[in-house]
Amino acid sequence: MRNFLTTGRIDPSKRLVVERTKDFKEIYEKFDKAEASSQSDRCIQCGDPFCLNKCPLHNYIPQWLKAVAEKDLEFAFNLSNEPSPFPEVMGRVCPHDRLCEGDCTLNDGHGAITIGSVETFINEEGFKAGLAPKFPGITTDKKVAIIGSGPAGLSAATYLLRAGIAVTVYERSDRAGGLLTYGIPNFKLDKKVIERRLSILKDAGMELVVNTEVGKDISFDEIADKHDAIFLGLGATKAKGARLAGENADNVYMSMQYLTAIQRKNFGLSYDKAFDFKDKVVVVIGGGDTAMDCVRTSKREGARSVTCLYRRDAHNMPGSQKEYKNAVEEGVDFTFYAAPKEIILDENGKAVSVEMIKTVLGAKDESGRQRMEEVQGSEFKVKADIVILALGFDPEVPSFLAENGIETNAWGGVVINDNYETTTAGVYAGGDCYRGADLVVTAALDGREAARKMIKSLLG
Numbered sequence: 052m053r054n055f056l057t058t059g060r061i062d063p064s065k066r067l068v069v070e071r072t073k074d075f076k077e078i079y080e081k082f083d084k085a086e087a088s089s090q091s092d093r094c095i096q097c098g099d100p101f102c103l104n105k106c107p108l109h110n111y112i113p114q115w116l117k118a119v120a121e122k123d124l125e126f127a128f129n130l131s132n133e134p135s136p137f138p139e140v141m142g143r144v145c146p147h148d149r150l151c152e153g154d155c156t157l158n159d160g161h162g163a164i165t166i167g168s169v170e171t172f173i174n175e176e177g178f179k180a181g182l183a184p185k186f187p188g189i190t191t192d193k194k195v196a197i198i199g200s201g202p203a204g205l206s207a208a209t210y211l212l213r214a215g216i217a218v219t220v221y222e223r224s225d226r227a228g229g230l231l232t233y234g235i236p237n238f239k240l241d242k243k244v245i246e247r248r249l250s251i252l253k254d255a256g257m258e259l260v261v262n263t264e265v266g267k268d269i270s271f272d273e274i275a276d277k278h279d280a281i282f283l284g285l286g287a288t289k290a291k292g293a294r295l296a297g298e299n300a301d302n303v304y305m306s307m308q309y310l311t312a313i314q315r316k317n318f319g320l321s322y323d324k325a326f327d328f329k330d331k332v333v334v335v336i337g338g339g340d341t342a343m344d345c346v347r348t349s350k351r352e353g354a355r356s357v358t359c360l361y362r363r364d365a366h367n368m369p370g371s372q373k374e375y376k377n378a379v380e381e382g383v384d385f386t387f388y389a390a391p392k393e394i395i396l397d398e399n400g401k402a403v404s405v406e407m408i409k410t411v412l413g414a415k416d417e418s419g420r421q422r423m424e425e426v427q428g429s430e431f432k433v434k435a436d437i438v439i440l441a442l443g444f445d446p447e448v449p450s451f452l453a454e455n456g457i458e459t460n461a462w463g464g465v466v467i468n469d470n471y472e473t474t475t476a477g478v479y480a481g482g483d484c485y486r487g488a489d490l491v492v493t494a495a496l497d498g499r500e501a502a503r504k505m506i507k508s509l510l511g
Contacts, residue, residue, distance in 0.1 A: 055093040060162030061086060065377075072350050072381050075237035075317055077143075079168070084122075087172040090165050091119035093157065101154035102166060107496045108134050108141075112151055112166055119169060128177035131170060132184045136209040136495050137248050139178075140202075140231065142171030143240050145492050146340070146371040178247070186255035190215030193509045196278040197221070198265050201229020202491045203482025204284030205252065206498025207505075212255045214506045220257060221274065223264035225320075229286055231491070233311045236344050238351070239374075242318075266451040275455075280477050280505050283457075283465060284498060287444040287483035293336065297394030298440065300402040301325075306341045306441035313348055328437055329353035334405055336360050336391055337441030340370035345439050346383040347374075357383045358433060362390040362410050362423050386433065390425060394438060404432045444488040462487065470508075471501035479505055 064080040094116040118127035147167040155163035200222040290305035312326035338361035409429035412421035458474040465480040481497025
């Protein structure tokens with residue numbers, strides 16, 4: 052396993068920009084067997100693997116890299132699916148440059164192993180070869196309800212089903228998956244990948260109830276009466292505003308409104324035609340992965356121009372550098388060191404531009420990050436037909452929480468203890484409704500760990 056001396060890092064091939072911006076198909080090609088094997092064979096099998104430790108799920112990365120190098124696909128597939136509820140998703144959407152690949156020992160001069168692409172290869176090749184995650188069927192008399200079918204909810208369902216516990220998932224939308232379905236665009240995550248994993252869980256015994264909002268279409272008490280425990284995977288879907296004058300104009304949108312509408316369009320479902328941005332001048336405010344999803348979606352929807360405004364620089368953007376680079380390749384314009392002050396409206400109340408002020412980075416704050424400081428007198432305007440705010444999300448706080456003694460903190464996050472249990476016995480929670488908006492992989496971790504606590508409580 053010393054091939055790192057003769058073989059460098061290989062990134063997966065990407066579809067040509069002129070092709071990929073015409074559709075919503077995934078942009079990355081899959082590794083073939085030779086590429087996956089050669090990259091895996093670069094792993095030096097560290098005694099204390101930083102990649103595994105940096106992964107929130109503590110995936111068995113060195114072990115399945117070794118298995119791929121030795122061409123043992125079945126062993127690699129089983130290893131990959133043991134600590135992770137849906138590794139084929141993580142291989143696509145995790146910010147590997149900030150997690151496993153960012154801490155790879157070979158980063159120091161040799162280039163990290165392309166861990167995410169190998170993870171995708173293992174599972175896609177495994178499914179193609181007829182491999183599947185193993186479930187025992189429903190072997191107990193215990194029942195758990197899961198409210199929310201996003202990453203945390205589906206992760207909890209996976210590990211409960213592995214223990215033979217019956218699971219019913221309640222989802223208020225028309226399709227399961229949460230942000231995996233309606234938040235992450237197809238060019239990063241083909242929805243057939245989610246549909247396949249949902250089919251696996253249904254075959255394992257999961258009951259899925261869609262178009263059902265708890266507290267409206269069904270009461271929390273009714274669910275509690277029919278189940279031995281409940282897991283809350285409510286996510287964080289309440290968009291943060293910028294508190295700018297003019298942000299309530301008709302042509303100023305929140306990021307998830309836009310992404311959901313376009314995904315519905317791609318599904319062939321009804322959607323609000325106001326989100327057709329063809330030939331429009333689109334301005335997106337924000338610097339995270341959701342902002343990158345919005346700018347890249349707008350390019351595919353035929354916007355005349357797309358500009359991303361961010362108050363710091365590219366290095367300080369909170370999202371993945373990979374997504375930023377993809378956006379640049381696809382023709383998105385970036386204006387850095389600029390903070391919004393006001394959205395300018397015309398006489399009809401429509402947004403026509405965004406007034407910005409230049410910024411600089413000053414002294415470091417308590418976290419070690421440089422503070423943003425405005426440059427007085429440096430205001431300028433950016434023309435816009437459409438403004439999208441991609442400034443993050445807070446948890447929604449449905450009324451059934453307080454009505455059932457489930458406490459939330461000052462910003463709406465569900466309060467849990469070390470066992471992932473809320474302030475109401477038998478009700479557990481995890482993911483963004485507890486952390487605030489975070490990563491798919493941390494939501495998956497919470498779902499897994501909460502399931503383990505529920506299993507211990509229900510089965511001993």
